[in-house]
Amino acid sequence: MILALILGFSGLLSAQNSVSGTVSDLQNQPMPGVSVYAPELHKGTTTDVNGKYEFTNLPNGSLRLSFTFVGYTTQNKTIAKLLKENTLDVTLPESIFEMDEVIVSTPFNKLQSQNVMKVEHESIKTLQQKGTSTLIEGLATIPGVSQISTGTSIGKPVIRGLSGNRVLVYSQGVRIENQQFGDEHGLGLNDAGIESVEVIKGPASLLYGSDALGGVLYFNPEKFADANTFKANFSQKYFTNTQGSNSSIGLKTSTDNWKFLARGSFNTHSDYKIADGDRVTNSRYNETDFKTGIGYSNSNFSSVLRYNYNKLDIGIPEDGIAEQSSSKDTQFPRQGIFNHLLSLNNVIFFENSKLDVDLGYISNDRSEFEDSNVASLHMKLNTLNYNVKYHFPKFGKIETILGVQGMHQTNTNSGEEYLIPDATTNDFGVFGTANYEWNNSVIQAGLRFDNRNVSSEAHGIVDEEGYFQALDRSFDSFNASLGYKTKLAEPLTLRLNVATGFRAPNLAELTSNGVHEGTNR
CATH class of the missing domain: 2.40.170.20 (TonB-dependent receptor, beta-barrel domain)
Known part of the structure; x- marks a missing residue:
């Protein structure tokens, strides 16, 4: 019903913006297969054999795009104000270093380099490669994060010595509540179908309320x-x-x-x-x-x-x-x-x-x-x-x-x-x-x-x-x-x-x- 209301409301608004461009390397050669993603719209595409990409039916306002390709530096570009037709060409330099990620857990969704708070960002794939059998064991390998465990699948995250109701857990944009005061059960989350995790260390009460005392x-x-x-x-x-x-x-x-x-x-x-x-x-x-x-x-x-x-x-x-x-x-x-x-x-x-x-x-x-x-x-x-x-x-x-x-x-x-x-x-x-x-x-x-x-x-x-x-x-x-x-x-x-x-x-x-x-x- 809520989705239907939004669909009906959208008929009162109008915008038919588009953005297109070419992705190339430093030798000005087009790069096929580059992933282009608009995180706010949950929308992605891939460049064709000529390095070209296109998004249509875009909203008004600003738009952030992320360009990623293995072995190349990720480029995050923002178009401050979309026009009816926009052109954005991007050059990807080769790199073996970590990307500058967009941080979703903070209110303005800035890049890590622009963010006021230092937020740890880890992909779940990286945590899985460490050989851990459960999600909480993988989280405990992140610096500053540990666990209280009473069994293989029973673990509570600990950030700076605080755990239980002092650390909030969010999944799918929703605060997880599962009787976390108890010590004999875990997060209730499986790492399958999860892309990455962001860790805020320290008081985050402004963003999430009183229970975010530890992080x-x-x-x-x-x-x-x-x-x-x-x-x-x-x-x-x-x-x-x-x-x-x-x-x-x-x-x-x-x-x-x-x-x-x-x-x-x-x-x-x-x-x-x-x-x-x-x-x-x-x-x-x-x-x-x-x-x-x-x-x-x-x-x-x-x-x-x-x-x-x-x-x-x-x-x-x-x-x-x-x-x-x-x-x-x-x-x-x-x-x-x-x-x-x-x-x-x-x-x-x-x-x-x-x-x-x-x-x-x-x-x-x-x-x-x-x-x-x-x-x-x-x-x-x-x-x-x-x-x-x-x-x-x-x-x-x-x-x-x-x-x-x-x-x-x-x-x-x-x-x-x-x-x-x-x-x-x-x-x-x-x-x-x-x-x-x-x-x-x-x-x-x-x-x-x-x-x-x-x-x-x-x-x-x-x-x-x-x-x-x-x-x-x-x-x-x-x-x-x-x-x-x-x-x-x-x-x-x-x-x-x-x-x-x-x-x-x-x-x-x-x-x-x-x-x-x-x-x-």
Whole structure:
């Protein structure tokens, strides 16, 4: 319905802009097969045998294009204001160095070299080449990022010593919520169908709200196929330590306006082996993951709908080194986790401004089985996220964004055990940020207000174990940030950032009562 409303609204707008050009090397020879990508439109193409490319049906305003080819320096070009017909010729010099990436997780989507904040950017392919079996293990190889792990597939990201509800995780432009206060389950994300990850270290409350006290992990999903192409691929991996396998198959196709992709993967692992040759009993797990997406873009707007289903069957290793087995069937105690992630990302283009509207829904179903297939602990967490940002027309060298973010979350229990009570959490935030750029320097500042309201139901009998008192609490915060970046010399860049950070308490902290079985404290 939302997509239909946007389609109808787009009829009120009109723009039929195009851009074309030739990509050549330093010897002025045309380069066929160069990838040309417009990240904001999720639209790509490839140069033909004469090095020529073309995009049609483009919106008004500015347009950023990325030109990439293996063995050559990536060129990121911006057309400040599109005309009806635009010509942009590009020369790619040879290079073996890392590219200057466009950073998606920060508000103005600048190149890394232009960004006020230093953001670590890693492709998932690079992390996979390090031989890690899970996504969280790959993330722990990034400098400044580690993990708290209690099993092969159970890990929490740690940034500068902070983890759990102090580090936010985003996927498909949506904030991931999966009872991250607990230590006995992981991210609920599979690396198949993820293009790259961006890591913000330190307080990012201005951009993402109070829970981003330690930092943010921002996962960029797989790109759609180039226009008028069809692609399919299959990968198979084998891991000797766990006698495990990872299978993934994907396909994607695009026209000039429509795009579609789908990817399925399956992981299965036995208990992992330690140095003396023994296996840690019941550290085995099985994972099924499916991702799909459909997108449409024209000269007035871009809209992408994505869905991710993730199912985890995880053994909980409690006895350490016990019965030795290479079986992949989990024993008791074990966990069953089901995640559904639905996101709708829209950009509506006006004459000199644009409106970003991101909507997300996450359903996290977590069950723990102690000694039978009847769940002793069963929690369902449903979360609705929204993020609306309006990019004002550029005033001289000043760019300004005003936005609102929010979350509506419900937690319900249906098992015998209660770690946290049935509750509702509502977050609301409003923020503004401005960016001023001149010569080789940039200054960026922002302000934000947040409110969190947590209300829960009473459970149990007063003065007895397992009792939860009814709760209705509200928390407010103001945060500010100021950043400065300048290029002191060709190889030397200076960045200075100061920011305040505030984290509102979460439901688990406000209702803790007695022994926490997940952490033995």
